[in-house]
Amino acid sequence: MKTLTRLAFCIAIMITSQAHSQSGSMVEVKGGEFIPLYGTKTEVPVKDFRMDVYPVTNAEFLKFVEENPRWRKSQVKKLFADDNYLRNWKNDLSFGDDMMPNSPVTNVSWFAAKNYCECQGKRLPTVDEWEYVAMANETSPDAREEKSYNQFILSWYETPNTYKNTIGNTFRNYWGVSDLHGLVWEWTSDFNSVMIGGESRQDSTGDNNLFCGGAAVGATDLMNYAAFMRYAFRGSMKAKYSIKNLGFRCVQDIEKSEL
Amino acid sequence: MIMKKVVLIMLSVFLFSACNNAEKKEADVKEEVAVNTKEIKEEIPELSxxxxxxxxxxxxxxxxxxxxxxxxxxxxxxxxxxxxxxxxxxxxxxxxxxxxxxxxxxxxxxxxxxxxxxxxxxxxxxxxxxxxxxxxxxxxxxxxxxxxxxxxxxxxxxxxxxxxxxxxxxxxxxxxxxxxxxxxxxxxxxxxxxxxxxxxxxxxxxxx
The missing domain is CATH 3.40.30.10 (Glutaredoxin)
Structure with a gap:
Protein backbone atom coordinates (compact mmCIF):
# COMPACT_ATOMS: atom_id res chain seq x y z
CA MET A 1 0.00 0.00 0.00
CA LYS A 2 2.79 2.35 0.94
CA THR A 3 4.52 1.62 -2.30
CA LEU A 4 1.36 2.29 -4.22
CA THR A 5 0.89 5.63 -2.53
CA ARG A 6 4.44 6.60 -3.34
CA LEU A 7 4.01 5.48 -6.89
CA ALA A 8 0.88 7.57 -7.25
CA PHE A 9 2.68 10.50 -5.67
CA CYS A 10 5.58 10.20 -8.06
CA ILE A 11 3.32 9.93 -11.06
CA ALA A 12 1.51 13.03 -9.87
CA ILE A 13 4.83 14.86 -9.63
CA MET A 14 5.85 13.56 -12.99
CA ILE A 15 2.66 14.81 -14.61
CA THR A 16 2.81 18.24 -13.03
CA SER A 17 6.49 18.74 -13.72
CA GLN A 18 5.95 17.54 -17.24
CA ALA A 19 3.15 20.00 -17.70
CA HIS A 20 5.23 22.72 -16.14
CA SER A 21 8.33 22.08 -18.17
CA GLN A 22 6.58 21.80 -21.50
CA SER A 23 3.59 24.05 -21.39
CA GLY A 24 5.44 27.32 -20.76
CA SER A 25 3.07 29.61 -22.49
CA MET A 26 1.25 26.85 -24.31
CA VAL A 27 -2.27 25.53 -23.90
CA GLU A 28 -3.76 22.21 -24.81
CA VAL A 29 -6.22 22.01 -27.69
CA LYS A 30 -8.55 19.03 -27.79
CA GLY A 31 -8.66 17.63 -31.31
CA GLY A 32 -11.75 16.83 -33.29
CA GLU A 33 -13.18 16.95 -36.78
CA PHE A 34 -14.25 20.06 -38.63
CA ILE A 35 -15.00 21.25 -42.12
CA PRO A 36 -12.52 24.02 -42.98
CA LEU A 37 -13.93 27.11 -44.63
CA TYR A 38 -12.00 26.49 -47.79
CA GLY A 39 -10.28 23.70 -49.64
CA THR A 40 -12.52 20.75 -48.85
CA LYS A 41 -16.14 19.91 -48.29
CA THR A 42 -15.47 16.94 -46.06
CA GLU A 43 -14.50 16.82 -42.40
CA VAL A 44 -10.82 16.79 -41.60
CA PRO A 45 -9.48 15.26 -38.38
CA VAL A 46 -7.29 17.28 -36.03
CA LYS A 47 -5.36 15.51 -33.27
CA ASP A 48 -4.85 16.85 -29.75
CA PHE A 49 -1.93 19.28 -29.61
CA ARG A 50 -0.50 22.22 -27.67
CA MET A 51 -0.37 25.71 -29.09
CA ASP A 52 1.58 28.79 -28.03
CA VAL A 53 -0.76 31.24 -26.29
CA TYR A 54 0.88 34.18 -28.08
CA PRO A 55 2.69 34.73 -31.36
CA VAL A 56 6.50 34.71 -31.08
CA THR A 57 7.69 38.19 -30.05
CA ASN A 58 10.56 40.38 -31.22
CA ALA A 59 12.37 39.74 -27.93
CA GLU A 60 12.02 35.96 -28.29
CA PHE A 61 13.24 36.07 -31.86
CA LEU A 62 16.20 38.21 -30.84
CA LYS A 63 17.24 35.51 -28.39
CA PHE A 64 16.95 32.96 -31.21
CA VAL A 65 19.20 34.90 -33.59
CA GLU A 66 21.68 35.50 -30.79
CA GLU A 67 21.94 31.73 -30.36
CA ASN A 68 21.70 30.92 -34.07
CA PRO A 69 23.88 33.29 -36.07
CA ARG A 70 22.81 31.80 -39.40
CA TRP A 71 19.40 33.42 -38.92
CA ARG A 72 20.82 36.90 -38.37
CA LYS A 73 19.84 39.55 -40.84
CA SER A 74 23.33 39.83 -42.33
CA GLN A 75 23.96 36.09 -42.49
CA VAL A 76 20.72 34.51 -43.64
CA LYS A 77 21.00 32.77 -47.02
CA LYS A 78 18.91 34.25 -49.81
CA LEU A 79 17.33 30.86 -50.48
CA PHE A 80 15.79 31.05 -47.02
CA ALA A 81 14.75 34.71 -46.77
CA ASP A 82 14.20 37.60 -49.14
CA ASP A 83 15.54 41.13 -48.73
CA ASN A 84 12.73 42.14 -46.38
CA TYR A 85 13.88 39.71 -43.70
CA LEU A 86 13.92 41.54 -40.31
CA ARG A 87 13.70 44.69 -42.34
CA ASN A 88 12.96 47.03 -39.43
CA TRP A 89 15.88 45.83 -37.32
CA LYS A 90 18.67 48.35 -36.98
CA ASN A 91 21.26 45.60 -37.31
CA ASP A 92 21.73 41.91 -36.52
CA LEU A 93 21.01 42.21 -32.83
CA SER A 94 19.06 45.40 -32.27
CA PHE A 95 15.52 46.47 -33.03
CA GLY A 96 14.45 49.54 -34.94
CA ASP A 97 13.42 52.62 -33.00
CA ASP A 98 9.69 52.08 -33.20
CA MET A 99 9.77 48.35 -32.39
CA MET A 100 8.54 46.99 -29.06
CA PRO A 101 10.15 43.85 -27.57
CA ASN A 102 6.73 42.34 -26.87
CA SER A 103 5.27 43.01 -30.29
CA PRO A 104 4.99 39.98 -32.56
CA VAL A 105 8.06 39.35 -34.70
CA THR A 106 7.26 39.92 -38.38
CA ASN A 107 9.28 40.14 -41.60
CA VAL A 108 10.33 36.54 -41.00
CA SER A 109 10.40 33.88 -43.69
CA TRP A 110 8.76 30.47 -43.43
CA PHE A 111 12.19 28.83 -43.19
CA ALA A 112 13.16 31.01 -40.23
CA ALA A 113 9.83 30.45 -38.50
CA LYS A 114 10.05 26.70 -39.05
CA ASN A 115 13.57 26.51 -37.67
CA TYR A 116 12.69 28.67 -34.68
CA CYS A 117 9.96 26.22 -33.72
CA GLU A 118 12.24 23.21 -34.29
CA CYS A 119 14.85 24.70 -31.98
CA GLN A 120 12.20 24.94 -29.26
CA GLY A 121 11.28 21.29 -29.79
CA LYS A 122 8.10 22.44 -31.49
CA ARG A 123 6.81 22.88 -35.03
CA LEU A 124 4.62 25.22 -37.08
CA PRO A 125 0.90 24.44 -37.02
CA THR A 126 -0.72 23.01 -40.15
CA VAL A 127 -3.35 25.09 -41.94
CA ASP A 128 -6.02 22.78 -40.55
CA GLU A 129 -4.73 23.06 -36.98
CA TRP A 130 -4.50 26.83 -37.18
CA GLU A 131 -7.99 27.20 -38.64
CA TYR A 132 -9.40 24.74 -36.10
CA VAL A 133 -8.21 26.83 -33.16
CA ALA A 134 -8.95 30.12 -34.89
CA MET A 135 -12.65 29.37 -35.37
CA ALA A 136 -13.18 29.83 -31.62
CA ASN A 137 -14.24 33.04 -29.91
CA GLU A 138 -14.08 33.64 -26.14
CA THR A 139 -16.84 31.20 -25.32
CA SER A 140 -17.33 28.77 -28.17
CA PRO A 141 -14.91 26.43 -29.96
CA ASP A 142 -16.69 27.16 -33.25
CA ALA A 143 -17.99 30.71 -33.53
CA ARG A 144 -17.81 30.88 -37.29
CA GLU A 145 -21.49 31.56 -37.73
CA GLU A 146 -21.63 34.32 -35.15
CA LYS A 147 -21.89 37.79 -36.55
CA SER A 148 -19.76 39.50 -33.91
CA TYR A 149 -16.91 37.03 -34.50
CA ASN A 150 -16.85 37.71 -38.22
CA GLN A 151 -17.22 41.44 -37.82
CA PHE A 152 -14.23 41.49 -35.47
CA ILE A 153 -12.06 39.71 -38.03
CA LEU A 154 -13.18 41.80 -40.97
CA SER A 155 -12.77 45.09 -39.15
CA TRP A 156 -9.25 43.97 -38.23
CA TYR A 157 -8.50 43.25 -41.89
CA GLU A 158 -9.34 46.91 -42.53
CA THR A 159 -7.15 48.26 -39.72
CA PRO A 160 -3.61 49.13 -40.83
CA ASN A 161 -0.38 48.39 -38.95
CA THR A 162 -1.73 46.22 -36.14
CA TYR A 163 1.62 44.39 -36.20
CA LYS A 164 3.04 47.27 -34.18
CA ASN A 165 0.73 46.45 -31.25
CA THR A 166 1.89 44.24 -28.41
CA ILE A 167 0.79 40.67 -27.78
CA GLY A 168 -2.14 39.81 -25.53
CA ASN A 169 -4.32 42.78 -26.38
CA THR A 170 -6.94 40.98 -28.45
CA PHE A 171 -9.28 38.33 -27.10
CA ARG A 172 -8.19 35.07 -25.51
CA ASN A 173 -10.28 32.36 -27.11
CA TYR A 174 -12.10 29.25 -25.88
CA TRP A 175 -8.84 27.27 -25.86
CA GLY A 176 -6.91 30.00 -24.06
CA VAL A 177 -5.08 31.10 -27.22
CA SER A 178 -4.62 34.83 -27.83
CA ASP A 179 -4.14 37.05 -30.86
CA LEU A 180 -5.10 34.62 -33.62
CA HIS A 181 -7.16 37.45 -35.05
CA GLY A 182 -6.45 41.13 -34.61
CA LEU A 183 -2.66 41.31 -34.51
CA VAL A 184 -0.73 39.62 -37.34
CA TRP A 185 -1.23 36.90 -39.96
CA GLU A 186 0.65 33.71 -39.17
CA TRP A 187 2.76 31.16 -41.04
CA THR A 188 1.57 27.57 -41.25
CA SER A 189 3.71 24.52 -42.02
CA ASP A 190 1.79 23.56 -45.18
CA PHE A 191 0.82 27.02 -46.45
CA ASN A 192 1.67 25.71 -49.92
CA SER A 193 -1.16 23.19 -49.75
CA VAL A 194 -3.57 25.93 -50.75
CA MET A 195 -4.54 25.55 -54.39
CA ILE A 196 -5.98 28.79 -55.65
CA GLY A 197 -5.66 30.24 -59.09
CA GLY A 198 -5.79 29.25 -62.70
CA GLU A 199 -2.34 27.77 -62.99
CA SER A 200 -3.33 24.46 -61.45
CA ARG A 201 -5.55 22.59 -63.81
CA GLN A 202 -5.61 19.76 -61.32
CA ASP A 203 -7.17 21.97 -58.72
CA SER A 204 -10.16 19.87 -57.89
CA THR A 205 -10.56 21.28 -54.40
CA GLY A 206 -11.35 24.90 -55.18
CA ASP A 207 -14.80 26.09 -54.31
CA ASN A 208 -15.79 28.15 -57.31
CA ASN A 209 -18.72 29.66 -55.46
CA LEU A 210 -16.28 31.76 -53.52
CA PHE A 211 -15.31 33.61 -56.65
CA CYS A 212 -18.87 34.61 -57.43
CA GLY A 213 -20.11 37.28 -55.09
CA GLY A 214 -23.24 36.24 -53.24
CA ALA A 215 -26.18 38.62 -53.34
CA ALA A 216 -26.95 38.78 -49.64
CA VAL A 217 -24.34 39.51 -47.01
CA GLY A 218 -25.27 37.12 -44.23
CA ALA A 219 -23.00 35.66 -41.55
CA THR A 220 -22.03 32.81 -43.86
CA ASP A 221 -20.86 35.15 -46.58
CA LEU A 222 -18.85 37.25 -44.15
CA MET A 223 -17.34 34.11 -42.72
CA ASN A 224 -16.46 32.79 -46.16
CA TYR A 225 -14.98 36.11 -47.10
CA ALA A 226 -12.75 36.29 -44.01
CA ALA A 227 -11.51 32.74 -44.50
CA PHE A 228 -11.09 33.19 -48.23
CA MET A 229 -8.81 36.15 -47.54
CA ARG A 230 -6.61 33.98 -45.32
CA TYR A 231 -6.46 31.09 -47.78
CA ALA A 232 -5.80 33.40 -50.72
CA PHE A 233 -3.01 35.06 -48.77
CA ARG A 234 -1.43 31.68 -48.03
CA GLY A 235 -1.82 30.68 -51.67
CA SER A 236 0.15 33.73 -52.77
CA MET A 237 3.06 33.19 -50.38
CA LYS A 238 6.53 31.90 -51.09
CA ALA A 239 8.60 30.41 -48.30
CA LYS A 240 11.32 33.04 -48.44
CA TYR A 241 8.90 35.96 -48.32
CA SER A 242 9.28 38.17 -45.26
CA ILE A 243 6.25 40.37 -44.80
CA LYS A 244 5.57 43.11 -42.31
CA ASN A 245 2.22 41.83 -41.06
CA LEU A 246 3.10 38.12 -41.08
CA GLY A 247 4.41 36.44 -37.92
CA PHE A 248 4.06 32.95 -36.46
CA ARG A 249 3.55 30.81 -33.38
CA CYS A 250 4.49 27.21 -32.67
CA VAL A 251 2.63 24.07 -31.68
CA GLN A 252 3.67 20.76 -30.22
CA ASP A 253 2.35 17.22 -30.51
CA ILE A 254 1.06 15.59 -27.38
CA GLU A 255 2.92 12.33 -26.87
CA LYS A 256 0.58 9.62 -25.68
CA SER A 257 3.32 8.23 -23.40
CA GLU A 258 3.16 11.37 -21.28
CA LEU A 259 -0.31 10.42 -20.07
CA MET B 1 11.34 2.61 -2.00
CA ILE B 2 12.83 0.82 -4.96
CA MET B 3 9.69 1.62 -6.89
CA LYS B 4 10.08 5.27 -6.12
CA LYS B 5 13.66 5.23 -7.32
CA VAL B 6 12.69 3.55 -10.51
CA VAL B 7 10.02 6.12 -11.13
CA LEU B 8 12.39 8.95 -10.34
CA ILE B 9 15.00 7.52 -12.68
CA MET B 10 12.40 7.12 -15.37
CA LEU B 11 11.29 10.65 -14.76
CA SER B 12 14.75 12.13 -15.03
CA VAL B 13 15.58 10.11 -18.12
CA PHE B 14 12.43 11.38 -19.74
CA LEU B 15 13.03 15.01 -18.90
CA PHE B 16 16.65 14.90 -20.01
CA SER B 17 15.92 13.18 -23.28
CA ALA B 18 13.18 15.68 -24.12
CA CYS B 19 15.59 18.51 -23.45
CA ASN B 20 18.53 16.96 -25.29
CA ASN B 21 16.53 16.22 -28.37
CA ALA B 22 16.05 19.84 -29.16
CA GLU B 23 19.70 20.57 -28.54
CA LYS B 24 20.88 17.62 -30.50
CA LYS B 25 18.93 18.79 -33.49
CA GLU B 26 20.71 22.09 -33.36
CA ALA B 27 24.08 20.43 -32.92
CA ASP B 28 23.37 18.24 -35.94
CA VAL B 29 22.64 21.23 -38.06
CA LYS B 30 25.84 22.94 -36.97
CA GLU B 31 27.86 19.82 -37.70
CA GLU B 32 26.36 19.52 -41.14
CA VAL B 33 27.16 23.10 -41.91
CA ALA B 34 30.71 22.57 -40.70
CA VAL B 35 31.16 19.49 -42.88
CA ASN B 36 29.74 21.30 -45.88
CA THR B 37 32.16 24.15 -45.71
CA LYS B 38 35.07 21.80 -45.31
CA GLU B 39 34.35 19.48 -48.22
CA ILE B 40 33.48 22.01 -50.84
CA LYS B 41 36.10 23.82 -52.77
CA GLU B 42 33.82 26.54 -53.99
CA GLU B 43 31.12 27.93 -51.79
CA ILE B 44 27.52 27.06 -52.61
CA PRO B 45 25.63 30.11 -53.91
CA GLU B 46 23.13 31.51 -51.45
CA LEU B 47 20.19 30.71 -53.69
CA SER B 48 21.25 27.11 -54.28
Missing part, protein backbone atom coordinates in the same frame (compact mmCIF):
# COMPACT_ATOMS: atom_id res chain seq x y z
CA UNK B 49 18.98 24.21 -53.33
CA UNK B 50 22.16 22.56 -52.03
CA UNK B 51 21.72 24.69 -48.93
CA UNK B 52 18.85 22.33 -48.02
CA UNK B 53 20.27 19.72 -45.66
CA UNK B 54 17.79 16.94 -46.42
CA UNK B 55 18.49 13.30 -47.28
CA UNK B 56 16.61 11.56 -50.10
CA UNK B 57 16.23 7.97 -51.25
CA UNK B 58 16.49 7.01 -54.92
CA UNK B 59 14.60 4.36 -56.90
CA UNK B 60 17.67 2.15 -56.37
CA UNK B 61 17.27 2.52 -52.59
CA UNK B 62 20.38 4.65 -52.25
CA UNK B 63 20.44 7.55 -49.80
CA UNK B 64 21.74 10.80 -51.21
CA UNK B 65 22.05 14.44 -50.24
CA UNK B 66 20.85 16.86 -52.87
CA UNK B 67 24.37 18.20 -52.88
CA UNK B 68 25.64 14.91 -54.29
CA UNK B 69 24.02 16.05 -57.54
CA UNK B 70 26.20 19.14 -57.75
CA UNK B 71 27.82 19.50 -61.15
CA UNK B 72 24.74 18.29 -63.03
CA UNK B 73 22.07 20.43 -64.60
CA UNK B 74 18.84 19.34 -62.91
CA UNK B 75 15.40 19.16 -64.48
CA UNK B 76 12.93 18.52 -61.70
CA UNK B 77 9.22 17.84 -61.35
CA UNK B 78 7.07 16.75 -58.41
CA UNK B 79 4.68 13.86 -59.03
CA UNK B 80 3.19 10.78 -57.37
CA UNK B 81 3.12 7.40 -59.03
CA UNK B 82 -0.52 6.49 -58.35
CA UNK B 83 -1.62 9.68 -60.12
CA UNK B 84 -3.86 9.03 -63.09
CA UNK B 85 -4.60 12.48 -64.49
CA UNK B 86 -1.84 15.05 -64.67
CA UNK B 87 1.29 13.09 -63.79
CA UNK B 88 1.37 10.87 -66.90
CA UNK B 89 1.27 14.08 -68.91
CA UNK B 90 3.96 15.67 -66.75
CA UNK B 91 6.09 12.57 -67.28
CA UNK B 92 5.42 12.86 -71.01
CA UNK B 93 6.53 16.50 -70.87
CA UNK B 94 9.76 15.45 -69.15
CA UNK B 95 10.33 12.80 -71.79
CA UNK B 96 9.72 15.33 -74.57
CA UNK B 97 12.32 17.63 -73.09
CA UNK B 98 14.77 14.77 -72.69
CA UNK B 99 14.33 13.70 -76.33
CA UNK B 100 15.45 17.10 -77.52
CA UNK B 101 18.75 16.87 -75.69
CA UNK B 102 21.86 15.94 -77.68
CA UNK B 103 23.17 12.58 -76.52
CA UNK B 104 26.40 14.03 -75.12
CA UNK B 105 24.45 16.48 -72.93
CA UNK B 106 22.66 13.69 -71.10
CA UNK B 107 25.79 12.80 -69.11
CA UNK B 108 25.66 16.20 -67.48
CA UNK B 109 21.92 16.36 -66.94
CA UNK B 110 19.61 14.66 -64.43
CA UNK B 111 15.87 14.42 -65.01
CA UNK B 112 14.43 14.03 -61.54
CA UNK B 113 10.95 13.10 -60.37
CA UNK B 114 10.37 13.92 -56.69
CA UNK B 115 7.45 12.15 -55.05
CA UNK B 116 4.85 14.21 -53.19
CA UNK B 117 3.48 10.96 -51.76
CA UNK B 118 6.49 9.46 -49.98
CA UNK B 119 4.32 7.10 -47.92
CA UNK B 120 3.03 5.26 -50.99
CA UNK B 121 6.04 5.83 -53.22
CA UNK B 122 8.55 3.50 -51.64
CA UNK B 123 11.89 2.99 -53.41
CA UNK B 124 10.52 -0.34 -54.72
CA UNK B 125 7.49 1.36 -56.14
CA UNK B 126 9.57 4.12 -57.72
CA UNK B 127 11.80 1.45 -59.18
CA UNK B 128 8.97 -0.44 -60.84
CA UNK B 129 7.47 2.85 -62.03
CA UNK B 130 10.82 3.66 -63.68
CA UNK B 131 10.84 0.24 -65.36
CA UNK B 132 7.24 0.48 -66.57
CA UNK B 133 7.96 3.86 -68.08
CA UNK B 134 11.31 2.82 -69.55
CA UNK B 135 13.15 5.48 -67.59
CA UNK B 136 16.10 3.38 -66.51
CA UNK B 137 19.02 5.28 -68.02
CA UNK B 138 21.37 7.03 -65.61
CA UNK B 139 19.98 10.44 -66.36
CA UNK B 140 16.56 9.50 -64.95
CA UNK B 141 16.20 9.68 -61.20
CA UNK B 142 13.32 9.27 -58.75
CA UNK B 143 13.53 10.64 -55.22
CA UNK B 144 11.52 10.35 -52.06
CA UNK B 145 12.13 12.08 -48.72
CA UNK B 146 10.35 12.62 -45.43
CA UNK B 147 6.97 14.41 -45.60
CA UNK B 148 8.59 17.47 -43.96
CA UNK B 149 11.53 17.61 -46.37
CA UNK B 150 9.18 17.09 -49.30
CA UNK B 151 7.03 19.99 -48.15
CA UNK B 152 10.12 22.14 -47.73
CA UNK B 153 11.46 21.21 -51.14
CA UNK B 154 8.10 22.07 -52.72
CA UNK B 155 8.21 25.54 -51.17
CA UNK B 156 11.53 26.17 -52.89
CA UNK B 157 10.04 25.12 -56.24
CA UNK B 158 6.88 27.16 -55.54
CA UNK B 159 4.97 23.91 -55.99
CA UNK B 160 1.72 23.60 -54.06
CA UNK B 161 0.16 20.24 -53.26
CA UNK B 162 -2.53 18.88 -51.02
CA UNK B 163 -3.73 15.39 -50.30
CA UNK B 164 -7.42 15.35 -51.18
CA UNK B 165 -8.17 11.66 -50.61
CA UNK B 166 -6.18 8.65 -49.43
CA UNK B 167 -4.86 8.15 -52.96
CA UNK B 168 -5.13 11.51 -54.65
CA UNK B 169 -3.37 14.85 -54.51
CA UNK B 170 -3.98 18.14 -56.19
CA UNK B 171 -0.72 19.75 -57.21
CA UNK B 172 0.91 22.39 -59.39
CA UNK B 173 2.38 21.32 -62.69
CA UNK B 174 5.80 22.94 -62.73
CA UNK B 175 9.04 21.73 -64.32
CA UNK B 176 12.12 23.47 -62.89
CA UNK B 177 15.65 23.73 -64.27
CA UNK B 178 18.64 24.22 -61.94
CA UNK B 179 22.19 25.10 -62.94
CA UNK B 180 25.26 23.11 -61.88
CA UNK B 181 25.37 24.88 -58.53
CA UNK B 182 21.71 24.21 -57.78
CA UNK B 183 20.36 27.66 -58.55
CA UNK B 184 16.93 27.83 -60.17
CA UNK B 185 17.27 29.19 -63.71
CA UNK B 186 13.98 28.39 -65.43
CA UNK B 187 10.46 27.13 -64.74
CA UNK B 188 7.69 26.05 -67.06
CA UNK B 189 4.19 25.85 -65.75
CA UNK B 190 1.22 23.89 -67.05
CA UNK B 191 0.67 20.64 -68.94
CA UNK B 192 1.78 20.09 -72.50
CA UNK B 193 3.02 23.66 -72.82
CA UNK B 194 5.58 24.81 -75.36
CA UNK B 195 8.92 23.62 -73.97
CA UNK B 196 11.26 25.48 -76.33
CA UNK B 197 12.48 27.84 -73.62
CA UNK B 198 13.00 25.01 -71.14
CA UNK B 199 15.07 23.05 -73.64
CA UNK B 200 17.10 26.16 -74.44
CA UNK B 201 17.69 26.84 -70.73
CA UNK B 202 19.03 23.32 -70.21
CA UNK B 203 21.27 23.49 -73.26
CA UNK B 204 22.65 26.85 -72.18
CA UNK B 205 23.48 25.56 -68.71
CA UNK B 206 25.07 22.32 -69.91
CA UNK B 207 27.25 24.09 -72.47
CA UNK B 208 28.37 26.69 -69.94
Missing amino acids: IYNLPSTWTTQDNENIQLEDLRGNVLVMVMIYTSCKAACPRLIADMRNIEKQMPEEYLDKTKFIMVSIDPETDTPQRLNSFAKENVMEDDHWMFLRGTPEDTREFATVLAVSYKQISPIDFSHSNIISVFDEDGVLVHQQEGLGVDNTETVEAIKTEVSN
